[in-house]
Amino acid sequence: MDAxxxxxxxxxxxxxxxxxxxxxSNSLPGFTDYVIAAAARALKLHPIVNSQVTAEGIALLPEIHVSMAVALPEGLIVPVIKNTTSLDLASLASETKRLSGAAREGKLGLAELEGGTFSVSTLGMFGVDGFTPVINPPNTAILGVGRLRDDVVVSKKGKVSTVKRMTLSLTWDHRVFDGAPAAEFCKSIVDLLADPSALNK
Structure with missing residues (x-):
């Protein structure tokens, strides 16, 4: 889905x-920070996405801890932004910067790698638009974030203009929810990204 x-x-x-x-000295949010903030708030609206499959069935998780994929030469590591919805954009940007720095320096603690309830993976820096991210167990969904690009649009009156767009790609466990709830979740993210003030609430 495009945002x-x-x-x-x-x-x-x-x-x-x-x-x-x-x-x-506040950290400037990157575009992925905005997406993480929007995804975390969308998880509150769609709790089925913030879930795990257990031996007893589907468990809706009471807390929202978004994991962010960080690429390292030796492989991928996924640190966790604890209580993501409690952070405003500046605080979120500081935390993602801290976690990614610690990941690259090999200084992440075990507590910073555990407890994630949903994952976000970004390949936009490689010029990728859309891709199929792989779910990070025991999560039931992961969001892929593409590059920021200029798209040409034509209005109903024939006026040509450009807009900044990004493709968001959701992979989810179909045992837990189907396409319609997945689309509704993505639509909530898109709507939240259209109103940056909502990402500080």
């Missing part, structure tokens, strides 16, 4: 200008 990110680009530029003007 229009014009509002996100504008919000990020505003944050950058404000940070420069105030000499702020």
């Amino acid at each position: 229009d990110l014009d509002a996100i680009v504008e919000d990020r530029e505003s944050r950058k200008s404000s940070s420069n003007a105030n000499n702020s």
